[in-house]
Amino acid sequence: MKITECEGYKKLSASVESDEQRGSGAHDYRGKLAWTVARAEHYAQKTGLSAIDILNAWEKSRDYWYMNYYQDANQPEIKGDNVRVFDTVEDLKAAIGEAKFRCPSCGGVSTNPYECNASQDCNWKSYGLFGTMGKGANVFVKSELRGQEIFTPVAWEHDNAKVADESDHDGR
Ligand SMILES: [Zn+2]
Known part of the structure; x- marks a missing residue:
């Protein structure tokens, strides 16, 4: 077809x-x-x-x-590791581990990947007009044929920091 x-x-x-x-x-x-x-x-x-x-x-x-x-x-175009691709939702959950996500607005840790519940004052939503302001994570799950933008899982922050750190050293 x-x-x-x-x-x-x-x-x-x-x-x-x-x-x-x-x-x-x-x-x-x-x-x-x-x-x-x-x-x-x-x-x-x-x-x-x-x-x-x-x-x-x-x-x-x-x-x-x-x-x-x-x-x-x-x-988003999939280039480098800007979009993380998983086979199943279970694989995605395993990669996230504990349900802890960094809110791009208040910087707190939310247990919800789309809506900040880190504090009562912050009501930030990843699907709001400004999404995650470039501070979130794009994931694509093959079994669901779907991609989404979520708050960056705390478990992935170490990876991101490492990448940033490595690029820091490039210029020296
Ligand atoms: Zn927040």
């Missing part, structure tokens, strides 16, 4: 066509469709999954306008 024949593509391209017909021409709807297919193919290449399965899963979970849903912040 070609990707243009799958359910996800049909649903997305129907939305694009309807926007084009009503369209003000203010947005590049067709360009977004091409971007989305290219990004699904990129994810397929990086994870060994099928681009069709990925696009179908994205379209199934999409509950708002595709022009906002499909963007680098939500489906």
